[in-house]
Amino acid sequence: MRYFRSLIIGLERSRSLLLVAGMIAGFAAQAWPQATSSISGVVADSSGAAVPRASLTVKNTETAMSRNVDTNDAGLYRVLSLPVGHYEVKAEREGFKTGVRSGISLVVGQEAVVNFSLEVGELMQQVTVTGEAPLVNTTTAETAGLVGERAVKDLPLNGRSFDNLITLNAGTINFSPMHTPGSNYTGGLGNRFSISGRRPDANLFLLNGVEYGGNGSIATSPGSVSRQLLGIDAVREFNVLKDNYSAEYGKRSGGQINIVTMSGTNQLHGSVFEFMRNSALDARNFFDQKGIPPFQRNNFGASVGGPIVKDQTFLFGNYEGFRQRLGLSHVAFVPDDNARRGLLPDPSRPGQLIDVPLAPGVAPYLNLWPVANGPSAGGGTALFFSNPKQRIREEFGTVRFDHTLFGKDSLYGVYTIDDGESLTPGPDSVFETSLIVRSQVLSLTAGHVFSPSLINTFSFGFSRALFSSSDIAVIDIPPSLAYLQGQQVGRLSIGTIGGSGGGGLTLAGANAPIGSVRNFFTYTDGLQITKGSHLIAAGVWFGRLQENSEKNLNIGRVTFATLTDLLQGRAQVFAASPLANPIGLRSLQGAWYIQDTIKARPNLTINAGLRHEFTNGWNEVAGRFGNYDNGPDGVILSQPYVGSQMFTKNNAKRLFGPRVGLAWDPFSDGKMAIRAGFGMYYSLIDDLAFWSGKNPPFNFQVQLQNTTFPIPQITPATALSLPGALVSPLGVQPDIDTPVLISYNLRMEREITPNLAVSASYVGFHGYNDLVLNDFNTTFPTICSAPQNNCPAGLADGTKYFPATRRRNPTIGSAKNTASLGSTYYNGLQMEVTRRLSQGITFRANYTWSKSMDVGSSLAALANNATTILDPENLLLDRGLSGFDIRNRFSLSGSYELPFGQGKPLLGGLRPAFEKLAGGWQLNFILGLQGGLPFSPQLGFNHSRNGNTSQPDRPSLNPSF
Structure with missing residues (x-):
């Protein structure tokens, strides 16, 4: 078991001064709710x-x-x-x-x-x-974790990304390190969190009550070009709803992170800051063979808030800039000098070379890898070290306006924008990636107090996420090397997973340019009514989603089993999307809810609610959509159905989610609470553009297997005329079901002193209809009954294996699609101790012991877990520990006001100027300890021969398999 630990310590002189010391040590391993x-x-x-x-x-x-x-x-x-x-x-x-x-x-x-x-x-x-x-919650069944104003402003953060503070809550982990780099940005450009065992894709971020989505593919979490969430000086606090939240909250079944921005007050307030990091203060890591790479980061900005009209109208504004120049430590596996001449090591005669005649036209492609400058890595490969420089520019701004009229009406509006671009060189030093990201969120909220027992709130929200990525060649590459006419040269993939020696090479060539613009409009209205012992909340929410996507071009990728195959021009698989029209997806979403909080007795509160959610599915604005269905025999059909609707059946019309819970104060003194709850939650499917637009007739992906290389340049007109060319569908299950999660919890809280409380919770859930990737056109399996079927030696009777390469439908290639076949189970014990600020000390400590099992952990590419189902006929082969399962996790954070200066035990009798200088210092700290993440060993080739060449096999204990 690997363990991860981190410690961040900051020393501040009051909350208005800058961080002056820091250290990190680590070892890798609704109606819409209002704020x-x-x-x-x-x-x-x-x-x-x-x-x-x-x-x-x-x-x-x-x-x-x-x-x-x-x-x-x-x-x-x-x-x-x-x-x-x-x-x-x-x-x-x-x-x-x-x-x-x-x-x-x-x-x-x-x-x-x-x-x-x-x-x-x-x-x-x-x-x-x-x-x-009181610290103890005696009124609701939900479990939540607040990251308050003091924690947001005081706790030290490497990078100043405030969402890293989410992990201060029990049951939460940052899953971002397991996101596969360079995977078309699936999963987005920010941190990804698992909250109480939920999928990272199931979280919902709300900024002042408006959805705060991400950029990229399957991006439900906000992010930016720097992979940080800027604007910490604009955030007042945020609350992480983890389990059994009320019917006011919905759309997704994971954590609901409700962020509130700063606002103006009657007192003028603000800040000016500059944070700097420089490589002159860094230590050299193992891979920095040529010294410490340059690193300059500047994070600067200012904020100001105050009254426009005292007691009535207020304004707040914040700006933050980010500049970074980072030297990268790249290690690439490239062909050595002998391989470039067609000479490879002879495995039967150590130290001797064998002649591998180069196929005509292969030599120019070898120049897509730089010449080695490091030692041999074996198998005809060598190392190439480089320290190219990444460049990032990012700007963040927030403006908030608040107005109160006659004490009955209130209005506020908040506009937030984050705009940035980066240029990142690749490991091969031949291409660099240009990335442009822009996020905007607008919220307008009006409230009216009809009476103290009747309040109405109306909100309009708009969020927009723009994303664009393209690879740029930094050397001259002949246009004749491109696989698609008029495009850059595509990818070359050789050998083992990750391309790490032994005949494996680092990926070469360019990724296809991709981009999208996602607009989301929301309209909400909610009522809160008090009547006797009842508090009734009811409301409606409507959302209109527009996603204009240009993610369908695939400029080509050629896969070779070995370096020898590359030299001899024997490609295992070639795939490209020569026809790529933009897709404009549209979806309407809605919900209504009612929630009743009943004060059944002075010491007993019952929460009961119902939420109904629905969508009209996914529609293409110009009718340019094609998707594949299965025939009566379960085999995928050869031709797609064409039109504006993605689904043949909309199963998201009647999504009813009951919620029930109780909070009991057994001693009626507000110092102890026993709380329990049950709820059903849904994750509306609203981010499938990346998986839904590569099908005929408006877009298509072509695939060749076991073909010669180089590939003749192709066009949309000539692609399907190539010998052996097959359309390779990439779509969505036509009758897909909405993911469902059934959650339950039991929690006990106890106040030890007025400023100290402890709690223990059991949290569990069962989820089904989780989205997974699946290839519905693998080859036919055979059940071994040796020797009649000529089974490979060593296989026992009854073993399934794939003796041939004939697919279920031989007229098309691999048919990967998104399907609702996954399931999840989670059980966890969460314990927490909280000390409110008293005598200069505040802290929060929690421990989680949990286990998460699933079939499929994410649609996004993961470094520790396969993303595609191995055998569509036996889902249990993919049941195991979740990719984000961490058995043990401990977190500690807090602040200690040093005992110096006025009113403190030490240095309190100095002259006023010295006393002021000596006082106001505090020590802030964050400590995290956790177990390691699970992983699945994977093969770098299709050893099972099931035809799923995009999904690595898992090794078998039987060496003959």
Whole structure:
């Protein structure tokens, strides 16, 4: 078992100064929910009897916004839809002293419980208590983890990507290291997280209540050209809903990450910053053979917020720039000098060479690899070391406007943009990749208070993600080497997985240019109603998705089994997409929900809700869509059906998701809670453009097997006339089902002191209809009954094997598509200790012990797990540990205010200037310890002969297989 550990320590002088020291040590291994909160509680007298018709005033101390509400006959009150911030609550009733609670910090998605015990006396008399709401949640069944304002601003982050703080929550891991580089950016350009065992593809990021999607293919998580999420100074806090969240939340079944931006207040506030990193401070790693590569990173910006009209209108703005020049340590496997002349090592005579005659036209392709400058790697290959420089430019900006009118109406709007470009040289130093990324999010929200018990909120949201990638040759390459007329030369792939010696070579040639623009419009309206012991939330949500994609061109890829085959011009597989029209996919999505929070008893709250989600499927705007179906015998048909609809049947019309839970305070003192919940969640299919546009007649991919090389240059008109050429479909299961997840949890929380709480949770779920990649046109298998079928020696009777290369439908090639055949199981124990800031110390520690099993872990390319089903007739062969399964994980984070300066034990009696300089320092830290990720050994060739050449086989314990 491999273990990963990381430690980040930062020393700050107050929250307004910059990080001055840091260290990392690591070993690799709804209606749409609004960004608001609420306050509820009970007003009683000193004997514990309810005080009906008491008047409550809730005031935001940052903006002076206030809200009034009265208690009911049972002394209960609720104040709904409050912006996050700091509050003061006042309770008044004739015959009692006025009670005041100050210092209450509301965070996104929280229902803070603030109870009052009023003393008999004059109304003019005031009793003030300062302190935050209880740490224990006694009102909802959901499990969530807040990353608050102090953590966002203070905790040290290498790279300042605030989403890295998601892993401070129990049950969360960053799965990004297992994303395969250079895989057409499947999975997006940012971090990818598994939250309580869910797929990284199932998460939903919300920025001020609006979907914050990613760039690339299957990109459900936001990202950027730098692979960082800039704008940490624009983020106030975010909440990670992990399990059994209410019916207000939906669309995806994973974690719901609700991000809230900073806003203006009555006090002018802001920051100016510059973070710098330079290779002069770096140590040399093992692969830096020629010294430390250059590295310069500058991260700079400013923010400002304040009032336009005091107590009424506020403005906040933030800008952040990112510049990076990074020297890369590349090691490539290239043909050695002898191989370029047709001389390869003789395996039967060590040290001797054999002559391998070069096929006509092969020699120019060998120049796609640079000449070796390192030692021999065996098998006719040698190493090539290089330190090219990557260049990145990125700009980020946010503007937020808030306005309150007469205390009844509120309006806010937020616009965020991230724009960047990069140029990254490849390991072969022949091509470099140009990447352009732009993300925009706009949210407009209007709220109206009809009465303290009836509030309506309407929101409009718009998000746009632009992505474009292309490879650029840095040397002159003859146009005659291209596989497709008028394009660059495509890919050359030889040998073992990853191309690592022994006859394997680093990939050469260019990737096809790809790009997309994804627009998502959302319209939402929600009501919150309080009636007696009920809080009813109901609403609707509609979304309109537009994705214009140019991801269908494949300029060609030739695969060879060995370097010898390349020299002799014997290609194993050639695939290209000579015809590539843009695809414009459209989809309408919608949902309605109702959620009731019932105060069944003073110490028992029941949550019950229902959410109905639906879509109209996927439609191509100009009717340029083709997809393949299976015939009655289960074999894929030879011709596609053509039109505007991707599916033959829409199975996403009636997606009903019940939610139920309870929160019980067994001792009725707010210090202990037992919470449990159950829910059904769906992941709407809304990002399949990459897998759905390479089918005839408007687009198609052609495939040749066991052909000669070089390939004659082809055009759309000549591609299918090549001897042995077959169309190779790439589509989506025509009657695909929506992924479903059934979740359940049990949680116990206990307050140890007013500032210290512990919790333990059991979390489990079962998911089905998960999306996986599958080849529906592999060869026919045979069941061994030796010797009648001439089974390979050593195979036992009953063993399945593939004796021939004839596919199920021989008129087409491999037929990879996205299918709802996967399933998932997860069980986990999550424990947490939280200490709120007291005596200068705050920390959060958690431990997770869990196990995740599945059939298919992701549609995105993974470094530790195959992405395509091995045998379509036996899915259990692909059942195993999830690619993101980590059995043990521990996280610790916090801050310690150093005891220097005014009001502290040390250096408190100095002159004012020295005392101010000595004070305000704090030590911030993050520690992560976790077990290693599982992996599947894979072969670099199609040893099973099932015809699925794009999916590596797994080795068998039987050497004859």
